[in-house]
Amino acid sequence: MTDARRYSAVAMTLHWLIAAMLIANVGLGWVGGDMEGGEQKIQLMQLHKTMGISILLLSLARLAWRLTHRPPVMNSHLKAWEKALAHIVHWGFYVVMIGLPLSGWAMTSASPVIKIYPISFWGLFDWPAIGFISDLPRDQAKSIGQAFGLGHDVLAKALVYVLFPLHVLGALKHQFLDKDGELGRIIPFLPPPKA
Numbered sequence: 001m002t003d004a005r006r007y008s009a010v011a012m013t014l015h016w017l018i019a020a021m022l023i024a025n026v027g028l029g030w031v032g033g034d035m036e037g038g039e040q041k042i043q044l045m046q047l048h049k050t051m052g053i054s055i056l057l058l059s060l061a062r063l064a065w066r067l068t069h070r071p072p073v074m075n076s077h078l079k080a081w082e083k084a085l086a087h088i089v090h091w092g093f094y095v096v097m098i099g100l101p102l103s104g105w106a107m108t109s110a111s112p113v114i115k116i117y118p119i120s121f122w123g124l125f126d127w128p129a130i131g132f133i134s135d136l137p138r139d140q141a142k143s144i145g146q147a148f149g150l151g152h153d154v155l156a157k158a159l160v161y162v163l164f165p166l167h168v169l170g171a172l173k174h175q176f177l178d179k180d181g182e183l184g185r186i187i188p189f190l191p192p193p194k195a
Contacts, residue, residue: 005072005192006185014062015186018055018097025051026160042117049108049119053127056101063094072185075193077178082170089166096159103152109133110145 007015025048032044074083108114109130119127133144174182181193 003072003192006188007072008065008069009188010065011062011069011071012186012188014058014065018058018062021051021055021058022097022159025055026156029156046117046120049104050122050127052101052104053119053121055097056105059094059097059101063098066094075180075182077180085166086170089163089170092158092163093167096155096163100152100155100159103148103155106130106133107145107148107152110136110141110148112138112141 006012028044028048028051032041032048035041035044074086078086105119105127108119110133114129114134118129121127133141136144171183174180181191184190184192
């Protein structure tokens with residue numbers, strides 16, 4: 001029987017897997033973006049794209065799980081602003097976890113490079129381009145690619161400079177200042193929060 005004070009094992013697994021992949025993929029994107037062209041950059045960006053598609057699929061699964069399974073109830077001592085901020089940050093993560101890979105996929109689909117270097121999904125098969133974008137005339141595809149590239153950059157910065165710090169600082173506040181055991185809701189080896 002699951003503890004109503006904790007997230008389910010499925011939710012915890014998806015949370016930590018997606019978190020690790022997001023952190024790794026932001027690093028891959030920034031390192032690859034700063035590299036000169038060449039085979040090493042191509043391989044790094046292919047890994048970035050593959051991981052992005054994986055994050056998209058896992059995030060859609062996480063969202064489906066969240067919408068069909070009630071999360072644990074927040075501690076009653078939380079102030080209204082804390083509850084509101086927690087909801088904003090959590091739903092902001094869904095926007096980023098889905099929007100980042102979608103914008104990257106669209107940006108890649110708009111590039112003529114997709115015809116030379118399709119997105120290889122972990123070496124198993126080629127992930128398709130978004131057809132209605134890749135089939136556009138070159139000047140239109142370039143404009144759309146730039147727009148999605150800007151969106152991709154904005155979402156990545158929102159993740160790194162806003163959502164991630166707020167999430168981590170909130171967790172640390174609960175663990176070390178409030179000492180309310182909130183981290184036990186999502187970390188399986190910690191005790192669950194007090195009722």
